Amino acid sequence: MKRFIAAICILALFTISTVSAQHINFSSQSPDLNICGATDTFSVVIQNTSSDTLNNPLVIINFHNGVAYQNSSLSGTGFSEQNVANPDSVVFSGSPILPFATRTFSFLASAHCDAADSSAVMNSIRVLHSQGTDVTLSAPYNILTAALSVQSIVPASFTGPLGSTFSRCITVINGGFGALSTFSVAIERDAASLLYTNFILSANNSALVPTLSGDSIIFNLTTAQIQALGDLDTLFEQNEVLEICYDINVVDCINLSSEVSTWWGCNGDTCERQTTAANVIVPALVPNLVAQQIFIENRCYGGPTPSLIKIVVTNTGTGAARDVLLDIWQGGINGPSSGYYSRLDTTNIQWVDSSGNVQILQPTAV
The missing domain is CATH 2.60.40.1510 (ntegrin, alpha v. Chain A, domain 3)
Incomplete structure (x- = not known):
């Protein structure tokens, strides 16, 4: 009986050794x-x-x-x-x-x-x-893997009156060990408030033509631009820097938020996306309109010469006034009155600015 058990053990060891060889x-x-x-x-x-x-x-x-x-x-x-x-x-x-x-x-x-x-x-x-x-x-x-980030935005913020234009440069660095042959940089802004123009690649002072999509200004960087950077090969490698400069015109003060984003990927996937705020600040400049009425009456009623009404509007505030609405009527201070035998000539309303330029105004309601 003992010999039989020993034989089984020896056979098992041999089988295991054969399989693992x-x-x-x-x-x-x-x-x-x-x-x-x-x-x-x-x-x-x-x-x-x-x-x-x-x-x-x-x-x-x-x-x-x-x-x-x-x-x-x-x-x-x-x-x-x-x-x-x-x-x-x-x-x-x-x-x-x-x-x-x-x-x-x-x-x-x-x-x-x-x-x-x-x-x-x-x-x-x-x-x-x-x-x-x-x-x-x-x-x-x-x-x-690459690691893109916005290294600097100069100036980081801008403070100025409505209508100002200033220049800004953004710098993007690859801080990762990986290299890229293509990547994207985008500026997000309200197109109705901030007008961006004159995009330049600083490395060779060449013009960049972005893709416009809604409120996004997108730069798709390829080897054509990358070979102007760093060691001048076709890869955006570790510690290499991209700088894009452009002009900004502040045309409205409703929404002045702005962001700069970078991203890269392949096969339809985005591997990394980074976003940095780049706002524009316009100080709280408030308009203050003061109106003065000058009435030159022609007392020869019924004659061919009408009376002249002149309204002088002066902005005594610190900010520009936009979308100005003038409501003019005959009557008292409480509103129009239909008891007058005269009328306003709505076909001959002239706007004369401080430079003497004349513009015929068409009333929006009569």
């Missing part, structure tokens, strides 16, 4: 990836270290979160794509690997918004074959 020796190379950057090449070397032929090998690669395989990028003798419908986890099939033979394959992959800024991440590599399963991890690699 490694038939493959792995080596790999992994590049660092920029989130939303270009694809780069991963390579894997598989060596059959056994005296057995490994038939029907399947290579399953599970990528780190946010890293995706690029379809049709597999290269290497004896391997082909079997299932790449899910770019996060792909399956390659291979021809038999002879004893002690070595196979090498490579492929392209890229990092997207879901790939957080992290270091020493790895992909899992699993090979199923006729002799069992071998598993390893790829060589570690880093995922690099």
Whole structure:
């Protein structure tokens, strides 16, 4: 009885050892990836270290979160794509690997918004074959992400009267380890209150043409502008700075709030968005209108010469008056009276400004 139990134990140990035996020796190379950057090449070397032929090998690669395989990028003798419908986890099939033979394959992959800024991440590599399963991890690699922020707004705020025009410059910096080939900067403002013009890229003093969308002024920066920045290549890299300058005309005081936003992303997703206030302040300047009436009466009633009414309106306040409404009538201080035998000639009302310019006014109601 004791011998029988011992035999079972020995058999169990032998079975476990056979299943866990490694038939493959792995080596790999992994590049660092920029989130939303270009694809780069991963390579894997598989060596059959056994005296057995490994038939029907399947290579399953599970990528780190946010890293995706690029379809049709597999290269290497004896391997082909079997299932790449899910770019996060792909399956390659291979021809038999002879004893002690070595196979090498490579492929392209890229990092997207879901790939957080992290270091020493790895992909899992699993090979199923006729002799069992071998598993390893790829060589570690880093995922690099950009970090855009508004470094400065000069002047940060403006205080001045209605109608003022001033110049402002905004500076955007990439404080992250990752590089970008494209990103966006937007100014949000009330188009009816603030008029923005003359947009200039300070690095080369070139004009920028934004996209206007509602109250948004959007600059989509590409390699055409990025190559004027920093080290003059086509990537907006760590600690490189973008400066955009423009003019602002304060045309109304109803809504003077303003914001500057930066964002970037890929595949229809926004990876990062930052917003900074950039308000314009107009002091509380209050108009005060004082009206004086001058009546030059023609006592030859019924004659061809009408009496002249002159109303002098003076703004004695500190702010400009807008949307001025004048209500003129015949009668007393309490309102119009229909008991008069005269009338106002509404076809000959003239507005004369302080410079002597004359404008014929049409009443909105009679």
